[in-house]
Amino acid sequence: SKAGSSFGIAGMAVALIATIALALARHIEPLGLGLLIVAMAIGAVIGLWRAKIVEMTGMPELIALLHSFVGLAAVLVGWNGYLHVEGDPAGAEAVALAQEGMLGIHSGEVFIGVFIGAVTFTGSIVANLKLSAKIKSAPMMLPGKNFLNVGALVVFFALTVWFVIDPQLWLLIVVTLLALLLGWHLVASIGGGDMPVVVSMLNSYSGWAAAASGFLLGNDLLIITGALVGSSGAYLSYIMCKAMNRSFISVIAGGFGIEAGPAEDKDYGEHREINADGAAELLASASSVIITPGYGMAVAQAQYGVADLTRKLRERGIDVRFGIHPVAGRMPGHMNVLLAEAKVPYDIVLEMDEINDDFAGTSVVLVIGANDTVNPAASEDPSSPIAGMP
Secondary structure, eight states, rough: OOOHHHHHHHHHHHHHHHHHHHHHHOOHHHHHHHHHHHHHHHHHHHHHHHHHHGGGGGGHHHHHHHHHHHHHHHHHHHHHHHHHHOOTTSSSSHHHHHTTOOHHHHHHHHHHHHHHHHHHHHHHHHHHHHHHHHSSOOOOOOOTTTHHHHHHHHHHHHHHHHHHHHOOHHHHHHHHHHHHHHHHHHHHHHHHHHHHHHHHHHHHHHHHHHHHHHHHOOOHHHHHHHHHHHHHHHHHHHOOOOOOOOHHHHHHHTTOOOOOOOHHHHOOOOOOOOOHHHHHHHTTTTTTEEEEEEEHHHTTTTTHHHHHHHHHHHTTTTTEEEEOOTTTTSSTTTTHHHHHHHTOOOGEEEEEHGGGGGGGGEEEEEEEEEETTTTHHHOOOSSSSTTTOO
């Protein structure tokens, strides 16, 4: 919403101003202050440029790209923390932490923060490439992929203990590479049709990465906001998985999106084609219409035509509503954003659970680019790639 975006802008403005004020209070050197201002200016220019040229259909991949920046920032903050403390054991900060018995905790924060950030970074990059069709959206199926994921986590926990005891540079290099590969494999193993859950999941990862950075920087605000983003993203992923009849654990482990083999040829009944005139006649004579949009509407940028059709039907006294599937599109709320952009009244845009029972009493259902979310094979064919999808 516009209000949400406005609050986000205000929050980031306050955070940037507070960062500069804190730097000045700590008597930062002129060179450091200059670099900080230059970095902010470059980021602002790039952000304004990207926001200006991106279309609504390209919003999912832009969001995935922004998540990657959060992950990369967490990796850089973690590495900086290591070089500043563990990498300089005779330094004042390392000595102070050692005297307080907090050096091991700092090492753990560095290691975990780098791991989460690196997973978020490569996972988000792969999601961006899939959503922008620069790589195939089909899931990558490596032999024993679940074993690889679990094995990577076991190795990470073992290396964390080792690093806390003896913070060697090579251990940090190994975990960074391990996390980069794990993030790539987790998202590459998920099919393009399940990307809404992936985007939500990466949103959660980016929040935890930000929280880890907050611990390293001693920034309570970053810890709080990161935890809020992380927990809300995880909860949204859980809700979407529940709506899809998917296992939340399998999502986290990249264990879904498996391509099934081609379904057997079967005669499901008589197939009747309809032309534009016939569709117009059906709509004009209907008393109620439910429009079910999907990713195809986003690709075709048909939301404006759909909004115009909705307006004309409502002017004729026809009850028009929209039924939105939880995973329609390529990010959470994708269809809602497109319809809001086209000025479709929000009160006629309903979620699947709110409108499912009304289909039986509806005159016409108009499916626009949503053949996957209305496919009966989801409940009738256990071998279907969308088996279990409501």
